[in-house]
Amino acid sequence: MDPKKFQTPYAVIFTSKLKTKSKAYEEMASKMFSLAQEQKGFLGIESAREDIGITVSYWKDLESIKTWKENAAHQIAQELGRNKWYAAYKVRIAKVERQYDF
Amino acid sequence: MDPKKFQTPYAVIFTSKLKTKSKAYEEMASKMFSLAQEQKGFLGIESAREDIGITVSYWKDLESIKTWKENAAHQIAQELGRNKWYAAYKVRIAKVERQYDF
Numbered sequence: 090m091d092p093k094k095f096q097t098p099y100a101v102i103f104t105s106k107l108k109t110k111s112k113a114y115e116e117m118a119s120k121m122f123s124l125a126q127e128q129k130g131f132l133g134i135e136s137a138r139e140d141i142g143i144t145v146s147y148w149k150d151l152e153s154i155k156t157w158k159e160n161a162a163h164q165i166a167q168e169l170g171r172n173k174w175y176a177a178y179k180v181r182i183a184k185v186e187r188q189y190d191f
Numbered sequence: 192m193d194p195k196k197f198q199t200p201y202a203v204i205f206t207s208k209l210k211t212k213s214k215a216y217e218e219m220a221s222k223m224f225s226l227a228q229e230q231k232g233f234l235g236i237e238s239a240r241e242d243i244g245i246t247v248s249y250w251k252d253l254e255s256i257k258t259w260k261e262n263a264a265h266q267i268a269q270e271l272g273r274n275k276w277y278a279a280y281k282v283r284i285a286k287v288e289r290q291y292d293f
Contacts, residue, residue, distance in 0.1 A: 100285050102202060102247055104237050135206050137239040143247060145204055171293055179292040183202050183285035190281040191273055 099148045100185055105170075105178035106141050114174045121166050128157045147185075154182060201250045202287055207272075207280035208243050216276045223268050230259045249287075256284060 107114065125134055125146055130153020136144040148154045157163060170178070209216065227236055227248055232255020238246040250256045259265060272280070 100202075100204060100283060102204065104247070135243060135245060137241040137243055137245045139239040139241070141237060141239055143237060143239045143245045145206070145245060145247070175293060177293060180290065181202060181287050182289040183287045185283050185285045188281065188283040191277060191279060 098185055099150065099154060100183045101146045101148065101154055102181040102183060103144045103146070103178065104141055105144075106176045107174055108176045111174070117166050117169065117174075121163060124160070124162060125157060128160070129153055130156070151182070200287055201252065201256060202285045203248045203250065203256055204283040204285060205246045205248070205280065206243055207246075208278045209276055210278045213276065219268050219271065219276075223265060226262070226264060227259060230262070231255055232258070253284070 122134060122136065122144075125131055130149035131146070132149060133147040134144065135146075136142070148157070158167075224236060224238065224246075227233055232251035233248070234251060235249040236246065237248075238244070250259070260269075
């Protein structure tokens with residue numbers, strides 16, 4: 090719950106359904122979770138998985154989101170995700186208009 | 192993964208940290224999850240909890256989000272949440288600009 094996130098104008102909402110949970114998937118997810126945080130324009134990330142997984146990452150602008158999507162290591166992860174791990178996923182890019190906390 | 196969600200322009204991203212998990216909380220969360228789905232302008236909801244909980248609900252417009260926030264039963268749940276269950280939470284209201292799926 091990082092105060093930085095309060096300034097973030099863009100959220101990427103990634104919801105996914107796994108075929109099965111695997112160690113290889115967990116490792117890759119963890120690697121991408123870390124790698125995202127090193128990217129330009131990155132502002133925050135939150136993740137939880139039960140029946141479905143929801144990861145919301147926060148970015149300064151659309152350009153940063155695009156650059157992260159096209160990152161070489163991330164491209165490999167996305168490809169593996171589609172070919173091996175995910176039964177389905179959705180990505181929504183949304184502009185944060187209001188936020189409040191407790 | 193309901194195709195309706197693809198038309199939704201607004202996402203409410205609710206992230207929360209519980210003090211402790213309780214049966215009373217689980218019951219209320221489940222009640223609110225169902226009640227949200229009966230509201231005007233409701234388009235979808237997705238939820239997962241591990242260390243933190245993330246619930247993303249999708250709405251037709253800001254008016255629907257406001258009406259749901261002010262719903263009497265929901266107000267009681269919010270009050271209980273602040274007084275008893277949540278260590279912290281954040282609400283972000285975001286306009287979905289792009290979406291794609293697999």
